[in-house]
Amino acid sequence: MRQLQMPGIYRIAFKLLVNDRTKFAALLVGITFAVFLMIEMTSLFAGILSRASATVINIGASIWVMDPSVQTVANTIPVPDYVLDEVRSIPGVKYAVPLYSGAALLKLHDGTYQAANVIGLDDSSLFGRPQLISGHIENIFAENAFIAVDDSEFYKLKGANIGAQFELNDHRGVIVGTARVISSGLFGVPTLYTTYYRAMQYIPNSRFTISYVLVEPKKPADVAAIKRQVAAAGYLALTKDEFIRKISAFYKYQTGIGTNMLIMTLISFIIGLSISGQTFYTFILENIEKFGALKAIGAKGSELVSMILFQATFVSLTGYGLGVGLCSLVIWLARLYLPDYAAMVTYTNLGLAFIMVVVIASISSYFGVRKVLTIEPFDIFRG
Amino acid sequence: MSSTAISAAGLNKWFGEGEARTHAVKDLSFEARFGEMLYVVGPSGSGKTTMLSMISGILRPNSGSVRVEDTDIWSISDDRLAQFRLHKIGFVFQDYHLFPRLTTAENVAIPLILQQRPWDQALTEAAHDLEIVGLKGRADLPPVKLSGGEQQRVAIARAIVGRPDVLILDEPTASLDGDTGRNIVQFVREHILSEQRCIIIVTHDSRIYEFADRIMKMEDGRLTGFDRGELDAQ
Secondary structure (H helix, E strand, O other): OOOOOOOHHHHHHHHHHHHOHHHHHHHHHHHHHHHHHHHHHHHHHHHHHHHHOHHHHHHOOOEEEEOOOOOOOOOOOOEOHHHHHHHHOOOOEEEEEEEEEEEEEEEOOOOOEEEEEEEEEOOOOOOOOOEEEEEOHHHHHOOOEEEEEOOOOHHHHOOOOOOOEEEEOOEEEEEEEEEEOOOOOOOOOOEEEEEHHHHHHHOOOOOOOEOEEEEEEOOHHHHHHHHHHHHHOOOEEEEHHHHHHHHHHHHHHOOHHHHHHHHHHHHHHHHHHHHHHHHHHHHHHHOHHHHHHHHHHOOOHHHHHHHHHHHHHHHHHHHHHHHHHHHHHHHHHHHHHOOOOOOOOOHHHHHHHHHHHHHHHHHHHHHHHHHHHHOOHHHHHHO | OOOEEEEEEEEEEEEOOHHHOEEEEEEEEEEEEOOOEEEEEOOOOOOHHHHHHHHOOOOOOOEEEEEEOOEEHHHOOHHHHHHHHHHHEEEEOOOOOOOOOOOHHHHHHHHHHHOOOOHHHHHHHHHHHHHHOOOOOOOOOOHHHOOHHHHHHHHHHHHHOOOOOEEEEEOOOOOOOHHHHHHHHHHHHHHHOOOOOEEEEEOOOHHHHHHOOEEEEEEOOEEEEEEOOOOOOO
């Protein structure tokens, strides 16, 4: 069987590149570092955005009804009770339940205070309840019962195992179970689940108490009509994905986080472009007479261009792989020691970094190609 | 194969425009034959390198024609001309222009690789030609580990590995001491020159004139005559 072999000119190009170890290392370091920074920055941002929508993800309702001024899930604007009744009366609504989401200050058993996020689930359905790790869900109806979420903030409750007690606004609270959720919250506070009724009793509230009305449509086709009817009543109904996008848009465009991350990513791109572009161009310049000699010997311009593109592609892909690996390693190590570390490598991050690496490789090789195409073999003879 | 390897007729080349125009080669005509070693000599600025570039297909003349064997080289496309050079003309550059990051054998194999020869076969043939130029056992060394004379031999091996009909050497002794330079040219004369090959050497080095069949003299862009043979200028 005939062995598949790399064409000779690419082997020459490969050896010219990797045998110049100093420049090859500089190119790899430049691109690897740039890819690492780009993915790290965008992963951090993705992690922050994901955590910002933690409640929406964890509760998992199909449609969220809210005040139109709500920007994020944490920034609740309570709606009147009649909204719940009105939503329930819309044709196409399978069921609708209230949800309480708010902040509370806990006094722990050792006398210290700890802020917490309290989720009050509909008493009759417990819609959106988390998956329990310990305890039984029916115990949530017991006196003063709360379920603690065992996420990265759980330790702040200082041993919130079943039976642990705390004070909440002069009310006694008892942990009756621990649970796991899909996503931890953004703000570094523990989360407690209880019933909607108890949340209203224990936490001081404004006149209206329902944070969100959670809706399940009878069928997907009913979603549009439900949204129209809710809008007609002066409120906003968003699907789960739309709500997550709205929250992301808020952090991207209405806080400094998105801009700062974008600037850091651009800086990473410029660093990568500067290091690899400069090094690659120097590499071409150092070999320019040799490329001229190749031209004199009989290499076609297209062959020289393909050699340079091969070199740029090889070093870029290698640097990209190393950068992705390094970033994954750093995130893994960071999570070992910092449970709160909010970084999430997504296909979008990887794709964005890949596009930027392709741009770096293209710009770097463009100048090299231009130089090689303009070298005249006659100049080699002239010295 | 006719006995004429290269035939140049009415070659003119100038650089620049207007008052800055320099007429580097003026109405130059000559023939080089198979089986001969033709030297081109003359003072600096006499147009030797320009002439050499035009007859080897790397610098287009402003007027005149060049035939290498039966091909009018300046009437074919750039890509075909590159292929023509690759198969018909071997170059030995003054500064050798060997790739320091490749082994000696890989440097020599470059013309064969450009001819799409399989890698292993190209390296085998390159090693064989390194033996021909007296560098057996040096195939895996980088050129920088070799002496100046040895690097010159590597450049010669690279020039002949594709078995070209015309071999062009630009100042082959310029970077070498007297004895090494003489040895190199003597070696080329005895081992590389054949009845099927024409060798043209541009040189200033009068110590190697004894190896020439003919010496073509240039001055101020013009052919001024031949030594050691009849005057062929038309």
